[in-house]
Amino acid sequence: MGTTQLETVPEPKYWHLRTVLSEALDSEFTVGEVLPNERELAARFGVARATLRQALEQLELEGRLHRRRGVGTTVAPPRVAVEVGPEGTAWPGPDDDTWQATGSDLSAPPAAVATALALPRGTAVHVVRRSRVSHGQPVAAELLYVPETSVPDLPASDTPSGAARARAVLRELQHLDLTARNRSVELGSARADDAKQLDRLPGAPVLVVTTHFTTPARIAALSVATYRADTCRLTFGESGRVEIAEGVG
Amino acid sequence: MGTTQLETVPEPKYWHLRTVLSEALDSEFTVGEVLPNERELAARFGVARATLRQALEQLELEGRLHRRRGVGTTVAPPRVAVEVGPEGTAWPGPDDDTWQATGSDLSAPPAAVATALALPRGTAVHVVRRSRVSHGQPVAAELLYVPETSVPDLPASDTPSGAARARAVLRELQHLDLTARNRSVELGSARADDAKQLDRLPGAPVLVVTTHFTTPARIAALSVATYRADTCRLTFGESGRVEIAEGVG
Numbered sequence: 001m002g003t004t005q006l007e008t009v010p011e012p013k014y015w016h017l018r019t020v021l022s023e024a025l026d027s028e029f030t031v032g033e034v035l036p037n038e039r040e041l042a043a044r045f046g047v048a049r050a051t052l053r054q055a056l057e058q059l060e061l062e063g064r065l066h067r068r069r070g071v072g073t074t075v076a077p078p079r080v081a082v083e084v085g086p087e088g089t090a091w092p093g094p095d096d097d098t099w100q101a102t103g104s105d106l107s108a109p110p111a112a113v114a115t116a117l118a119l120p121r122g123t124a125v126h127v128v129r130r131s132r133v134s135h136g137q138p139v140a141a142e143l144l145y146v147p148e149t150s151v152p153d154l155p156a157s158d159t160p161s162g163a164a165r166a167r168a169v170l171r172e173l174q175h176l177d178l179t180a181r182n183r184s185v186e187l188g189s190a191r192a193d194d195a196k197q198l199d200r201l202p203g204a205p206v207l208v209v210t211t212h213f214t215t216p217a218r219i220a221a222l223s224v225a226t227y228r229a230d231t232c233r234l235t236f237g238e239s240g241r242v243e244i245a246e247g248v249g
Numbered sequence: 250m251g252t253t254q255l256e257t258v259p260e261p262k263y264w265h266l267r268t269v270l271s272e273a274l275d276s277e278f279t280v281g282e283v284l285p286n287e288r289e290l291a292a293r294f295g296v297a298r299a300t301l302r303q304a305l306e307q308l309e310l311e312g313r314l315h316r317r318r319g320v321g322t323t324v325a326p327p328r329v330a331v332e333v334g335p336e337g338t339a340w341p342g343p344d345d346d347t348w349q350a351t352g353s354d355l356s357a358p359p360a361a362v363a364t365a366l367a368l369p370r371g372t373a374v375h376v377v378r379r380s381r382v383s384h385g386q387p388v389a390a391e392l393l394y395v396p397e398t399s400v401p402d403l404p405a406s407d408t409p410s411g412a413a414r415a416r417a418v419l420r421e422l423q424h425l426d427l428t429a430r431n432r433s434v435e436l437g438s439a440r441a442d443d444a445k446q447l448d449r450l451p452g453a454p455v456l457v458v459t460t461h462f463t464t465p466a467r468i469a470a471l472s473v474a475t476y477r478a479d480t481c482r483l484t485f486g487e488s489g490r491v492e493i494a495e496g497v498g
Binding site for chain 1: 260263264267310328432433434435437441452454478481484485
């Protein structure tokens, strides 16, 4: 994948080094192995420390390396495939093992969320926090914004926050007649609170999955889920049943 | 979105600056406006140049800023929503305006692609190159790997490469009985040839969309499409027709 082609733009030095290092990772190192320190690597490849660091950052962004203070640089395992289709984001149900509700409160959402939910600014909504664990690793932190009108039968509570309250809101959501889930994926960076949940530093690259849960009448809830970009590959199953049904009908 | 919370991990200096700058972009600048140079910005916010640069890189990663040699740093427009559902990746057809076939050749795919297609290493496949333009901007560069057995009726040709050949392969693909398109999205970095097509430097962050096109018998084609992560937000429409049909049936 890292071949140079004749007609392409000239490669920066660190990019060439990244390609060489990438091949070395394939042939000489095993998953979890600690790489030599920066000084040794720079000497081995005959490059400046700054160039080496750029190449290592690049390989970290590509999920090939993990870098941790105190541990050093290790060879990363292949990325984990995390399903982001209907099955992967179900509200609690049979296959909800990997999501955990961690808290809930009533508060005003960010302006962009209020606009999407067609709410006047400052209107409080249920903000449910969930975290997702896959293969024993934290992979996502989610904020789910639920207008009070979407859960009209939610029992009143003396403790309107906390994990139990979050689960109550999620239970009520299952009564909604959802007709579509519109998702988008974009590159972002972890905010401080998400970073903590994901065991990363603030600013680490993340894949932000925004989902609009729609009923025939309106957008009933909005989820902003932040996935670790270094360890996750998001998968979207698209079964062809719709096309087959059309052919049969 | 950039609020500081009491119980969070301490914020690095550049991250705090990123939040302050982000608010300044909202309140003081308009889309396309050129920011003051680094020296002036560093002085205004009382930070070192290195800290400023980290914050600017962060905001570029988040799609808030564009940085170009010779032009300087400008305020980016909102990201473009690019559909990556069945409609957005159709082989040539009524709504294929945004995809353009740029070339094709017969060559051995990378080892990972050969494995996915269940082909012995070194088996040549049609490699169709396409580029995608949205709102006048290049947004994606795609390599589509098509085994010869998937297009058995492809006419023999004296010119087995080039854009005309690419279109011929794509036309033949429309005869396939596809039952599923399995997609994944992950963070990557632009290879030199993709970077050129996308008007970026090698190593620029990209969203890599891998699609397995499946027939009842096997994986008939595999696409690796590289989307600009700075300007694109990928959307996945998921109609709820399947659920409704279940309820009706």
